[in-house]
Amino acid sequence: MEIFINLWNNWTNIEKINTLSIYLSLLILLPLLVKVVTKNNKLFLFSILSLLSSALVTLLGITFLSVAFNYTITYIFLLTPIIVIFINLLNVGSSIGYYQLNKKNKNFNINDLKREYIQDSMYLTIFLVLLFSALSIFVTSTFLVFILLSGATSVATIWVNYALFYYIIK
């Protein structure tokens, strides 16, 4: 936790306010969009929890890297949460689209949505693992660590999302 405390103490108020504004705005706007589009409370709750869990996974990943490997976290790692947010959007967005398309079908079942969600999560995981792995062959040093951390936290976010989806969407 020391790295985050040091980071917080070294930031100016503008940096703190702007950073908080980015993440709070996304935490409010994106679930609100889900609620407006789907009018489904469970999907709304799922979207909030997925964003919070992705933040937690990212923080844990950075802390683990710093504590376990005694690695100096540099400015480039501020981009990891942004990459994770985009991957999260892809993961959650594909289920929202499927739900919107099929919710009015007579035969639509929540299990169909779960099946579609796990399928999309698998495809996304395979694609990300292959892409991050292939790219990591060609980079070294700080950037390699950044790529590996971003890839790992992105994949972890997808499967934490799946666990949340499984328990919330019934």
Place this chain on the structure above:
Amino acid sequence: MNLKINFKIKPVLDYILVILVTSLAITSGLIALPLTEKISERTTFDLLTKDEYYSSAEYYLSLETTDLKEVEETRNILFKRLNSFGVEKVSIQKIGQDSTTTTLRIVVNTTRELGFVRELIINKYDFKIVEKKEDVDFFENEDPYAYLYPDNYNDTEWDSSNFRNVHITELRTTDNSYSNFAIFKPWPNKQTAFNKFLDNHKGDYVGVSTDGSVMPYLVPLEGDNLFAVPLPVEDETQVEAISILYNSGHIPINYSMIEENRLDPQTINIDHIKISIALFVSLILVYLIILLTKNATLEMLSIPFLATLLTLSIYISVLKFLNIPVDTFLLPIIGIIIATLIKIVSANDDSVFYIEGAFLVTLSVILLFGYGYIEILASHLFPLIVLSKLSLIISAWYINKVKRI
């Protein structure tokens, strides 16, 4: 005997369009390829990377205060100035405090000129409007520079807190040339009082005193009350810096620079040639593995693959054409996000609108509140999201047409 020519225009147009799209794709692909600049001497297609233009410095400031609020306000304004100027990485740390002063350490890592960065840091740029003393006559004074000395002016009630904005722009001068002017715009509730102030000083000298040095202004006898003070600067970057200094806020305390040192620039050095090849090879490997493991058919993969190549090729071609400098470490991040977006969106037709909408909302929020590399990344991604959508549409149409041919 009548010969009826049955000529259908649509297939011909389709063929022409297919040829045009193929040419565009090949051209942008060739331009985007690394080392293209070595093929032709007539044009330079170098990717302008920022890596070798970075420089770094640290500045130690001694603030004449120990009040936490004043220190934080000073840090905020200095950060605001440097961020507005486009300094990529700024760190302003409070490193020491005694009974009367607080020491700040400012570290910058940037491609902007350090000379201007220094000016943004060391200048308080506290301005106020002053009026000429009644007993002073600039024309009968022996010293031709008397109109520049602050001693020849009295303070007025008008200072930086009364003005909402100082807008610097080029205006036409009396000899029909153009010159830079600083237009001081008061708050709406102060406009009437300021107009009255100018009316009371028509034909007389007032001045803008900035950190003790005065810019004189002869209030015209006629004309609207536009307080436009001529600025003796021509350089664009200087104008930009002065505009930032005027509009970044009022630093409440006095301070001085006690030390400055140049540092080694902190850059993540990535060979852009290697990374371009790496991204291309990675994409081919990924799509090949997906195809070989039969997770998708060739038809399902060809559209997103072509769209990804088209998007990234056009992006890099535009960077090269317009000589837009880019941080090389952002390229693989952009590549990963765009490649993943295109793949997922192409496999989920029902979710295109929601995913791309969410992306644009997210990027808008980041552009609004972001700073440093986060803002730079978002500014590159925003047009790419739109371009990726167009590339998907073009790729789907193209493959459909080529199949028919």
